[in-house]
Amino acid sequence: MIITSLENNKIKSISKLNKKKYRDIEAKFIVEGEHLVLEAYKKGCLEEVLMLENYQLKLNIPSTLVSKEVMSKLSELDTPSNIIGICKKEDKNEIIGNKILILDEIQDPGNLGTIIRSAVAFNIETIILTENTVDLYNSKVIRATQGMLFHINIISMNGLIAIKKLKEKNIPIYGTDVNNGSNVCNLTKEEKEKFALVMGNEGNGVRPIIKDLCDKNLYISMNKNVESLNVAIATSILLYELGR
Amino acid sequence: MIITSLENNKIKSISKLNKKKYRDIEAKFIVEGEHLVLEAYKKGCLEEVLMLENYQLKLNIPSTLVSKEVMSKLSELDTPSNIIGICKKEDKNEIIGNKILILDEIQDPGNLGTIIRSAVAFNIETIILTENTVDLYNSKVIRATQGMLFHINIISMNGLIAIKKLKEKNIPIYGTDVNNGSNVCNLTKEEKEKFALVMGNEGNGVRPIIKDLCDKNLYISMNKNVESLNVAIATSILLYELGR
Known part of the structure; x- marks a missing residue:
């Protein structure tokens, strides 16, 4: 039939x-x-x-x-x-592993999907989506992941609660800051073994309330004519460096 | 009025x-x-x-x-x-500099715009768009560049002619190959000073006729579950490494 x-x-x-x-x-x-x-x-x-x-x-x-x-x-x-x-949908809510990515209010479905694909490529163990992040199950997100959403632990959690839990596990929180950060290529091997990288909204970046809780800020060295990279690009380069 | x-x-x-x-x-x-x-x-x-x-x-x-x-x-x-x-529109047709990016049949406007933004960030001097690449002046491309299209020499040229001209200038052509390539992080300082990186279409990669002309193939080390990265991500990571 x-x-x-x-x-x-x-x-x-x-x-x-x-x-x-x-x-x-x-x-x-x-x-x-x-x-x-x-x-x-x-x-x-x-x-x-x-x-x-x-x-x-x-x-x-x-x-x-x-x-x-x-x-x-x-x-x-x-x-x-x-x-x-x-x-x-799988009912996941546990932070697994020592290599964590927190996405704070990412809005563009293509960006979220692409970031998930890169996160799997560079061995991230858990992705935390904070409140107001675009829905993981949006069809554009799923397509942009190229199926990689099935290869990683992805959970939704309030950003502040997530950071509290990570700090209890002694996982350092890394933010980004072009002016007052450390060049990501200078991180030590130890600093790359255990971390939670927070990346923020396309227009506004990470919310100040979250940024204030970061233990270290990173930047990617680049030409001075460029204010910033696309968030999926910046996230992928940082994860690539953190995975080296 | x-x-x-x-x-x-x-x-x-x-x-x-x-x-x-x-x-x-x-x-x-x-x-x-x-x-x-x-x-x-x-x-x-x-x-x-x-x-x-x-x-x-x-x-x-x-x-x-x-x-x-x-x-x-x-x-x-x-x-x-x-x-x-x-x-x-500016009437440009000259290949300037020693750091060149060739985009072969990139179709997605967001990808092209994002790649242009990254190319400026990592000091590429000329971007060559081959035939069948999405129009540079498409509004989605322009938005995704965040204005960076005004900070770099971008020309349209037949792919084969471009490679011939680059070879005449003794600029080595780098392609990508996951199986038979060199890890991009192992390039020497000399190999990063002068190059034309060719990146291909989202689905099909670089055309074989172009790929055959590459002097060296590169790959990005990543988790085996991931077949490939988004083309804008892969291009940006390669340019980041080539600019280090």
């Missing part, structure tokens, strides 16, 4: 997952395209898939065939994929 | 500059917001500005007041700026 009606109850309810409100209520989210579906499947959080009639992918989970029109309704892409997956 | 009509000829002709075809014909482009307008003004390529009635900015060039409705028509932003500027 193929679902062809846009008014089908199952389709209407899945379509709602394109809104954060419903993702929060249902504790589910959508991934689009075979690569992301397979990453979610490997991770064990894929609950079911919907695919076009002529599409071939055998997975050990419930599968539903849908028409192109239905896929277009569910998809957030201009050119919809052949397959989408419904995943259950 | 304030222009309030969307049918005004001047407005209709400026509005066309939101399309590449007309930017090419007129050799002009639009910048939006005070920061970009001022950067263009300092660079001497700002020809005129259009601003809202209550907006204050005195520049030594022609200025026209427009209504909010007219500004909305000209703007590419959801929340239009108070001011836009019309700039003339």
